[in-house]
Amino acid sequence: MRSTAILAALAVALPAVCCRTVTIRNDLPRRAVDGTYIDAHDGKIVVVNGTYFLYGESYGNQTLATRYPWPSVPRLRVYVSPDFEHWTDHGDPLPMVPNTLWIPNVIYDSKRSLFVMWYGAGVWGSATSTDGIHFTPTGPLFASRLGMSAGTDGTAIFVDDDGTGYVAFASSPAGTDSPTHPGWPGHIAHNYGHLVSIERMTPDYLHTTRINVTGFFPDDFVESPGLFKWKGVYYLTYGSCCCGCDEGGGQVVFSATAIGGPWLRQTPHADINCRNASAEICGGFSARADNLANLVYNAQWWGPSSIPLANGETQVLYLGRRWLSGPNVPAGCHDICGNNGDPSACEAGGSKYLFKSDLSVWYPLEFDDATGAIVPMRPLSTFTLDLP
16 A cells, blocks of 8 residues: 555656657758668658658669669668657568659558558559558559559648548649750650649549549649648648759649649748749759759758647658768769769769768748748758657
């Protein structure tokens, strides 16, 4: 009885531990618990029962010595953390799928206790997992309503409050290119436009119904869309194309009160990674090279990741890839897609550059409570999150 009374008294006297403050650094390379680079780029963080899963592209020992495209790089990688600070490498989630794989996007279906992944392979593949680490492909690759030849460049999968799933993606259907935005350096002029639209997913979230719900968004030469909902408002973002470029791209914001629209471009500050408040879209590469000085971050963005906070709210986190930002980048090398006609500048001394050393930006989006607008980005070398 006495020991029980003492424990009860201690429980009253000691303050409850409510949260952990975690510091995120954007000025250093991210490393796993074994000290190696976290080789998971262009990806997403998924939180399930207090465990954090980071999915991204893996480049292994790929260097600039051999010219892009590479036959088996990138692959995919998953890292797991119990606390958002200590990340353990759990390898390739799809080792049985051959060739290159790109841009994994993962959701957790709590009704089926199932992780669902969509990945890029020219078009789409989907896979499922019960542990978030070992995935099984669901079948052959598949395409949007626009067909296999249109491709899919960047994929955002999102499940609404009513359980309906949607996929936002960029595609290049023939005949949609603007004459002022030809194929970018390193690519054959292909009469493609890189246009974003949204389709409804099948009820099991494994495929698209090929039913379009939006039409095309107004900008071309864009990729890597993000789709999420915040306090009853839908948000879609995308950036100007960046083919492995150190310049990076912007992040344009549209919002709507219904998934089918009307979707309105945010104004002012339509592009939250742009210092020019009146610019509809910023970029730093190829067709939008003139905007380079206006970019806040020289990064290509992937998002969103929803991180539960200690206060019961959710932090929307965008992950930005800073291409060619690690040590030993050859002088004059700015992108992997032809380097503006001078690929030899990347290959000379390129054997010393490891793509897995690229830096990244993890950025916590901020919202204007009065208008619902996403606040423009600002330089953040470090920030903190209060986690449960």
